[in-house]
Amino acid sequence: MPRFLAHGKKMDDLPPLTRIQTRNRSAIMSGGLDAFSTAGFKGATLDQIADAAGLSKPNLLYYFPSKEAIYAALLEELLKTWLDPLRTLDPNGNPIEEILAYAHRKLAMSRDFPRESRLFANEILAGAPQIHAVLAGPLRTLVDEKAQIMRGWMDAGLIRKSDPHHLIFSIWALTQHYADFDVQVRAVLGDVDPFSGADTFVDHLYRTLLQPPDQDHL
Structure with a gap:
């Protein structure tokens, strides 16, 4: 499952994230985990995830282009340890x-x-x-x-x-x-x-x- 940002580049091809970027991405992943584990993929929304992450929706979309991308990233990380x-x-x-x-x-x-x-x-x-x-x-x-x-x-x-x-x-x-x-x-x-x-x-x-x-x- 390759990871993409909103501008289409793979995350693995980009320079390391800054401290703030790392914190924001972690907040989005945690917010997504809350939303998806509670409401499922269909029930969760980007607005819910952004609110849980404490970010604006446009800011969230800088890191992940869609709800699907957040979900895929969460599953990718989960499968590494599951x-x-x-x-x-x-x-x-x-x-x-x-x-x-x-x-x-x-x-x-x-x-x-x-x-x-x-x-x-x-x-x-x-x-x-x-x-x-x-x-x-x-x-x-x-x-x-x-x-x-x-x-x-x-x-x-x-x-x-x-x-x-x-x-x-x-x-x-x-x-x-x-x-x-x-x-x-x-x-x-x-x-x-x-x-x-x-x-x-x-x-x-x-x-x-x-x-x-x-x-x-x-």
Whole structure:
């Protein structure tokens, strides 16, 4: 996803941004993240983003020529880090601890980056028009690679056998729920921090699920 300014030049072809330009661009990205994660792509407007960024609409358009450009830039930055938790799963590590560490990293992302999680969810619910190629390409390749590692651990009797793809899907569904359905979770729990017990529950759930059958009695 190449990044463009209003005059048509790619951002990567331009000199480094000044301190003020960096601050304004960061404000626009944060305002866009607020707008898109709340209202979705169709519901968000440039006026909303400009207001959230504390900039005039013409000033915003100096940095990004359209709403689409802001959205594309946000997704580009998101995808740089969204796949990292799975990439770091070590085939030479302890299988149960590696999978648990992955689940905890995903849960931490829901805690620390809830707006980014909802932006990603909204994009998926819309049919992934901007990132479908990434989902069907790099993401699928990465998931297949890690699923093969998990399958090898299962065949070696190091973890209980299951479908590794669905194991990964279940981790996504469980951990991202805390960000994507934050309002529902907090409404049910009241004043309790949902993440204070989530780490313990996730650890217990997947440790129990992954324990090899011959170790159930231990």
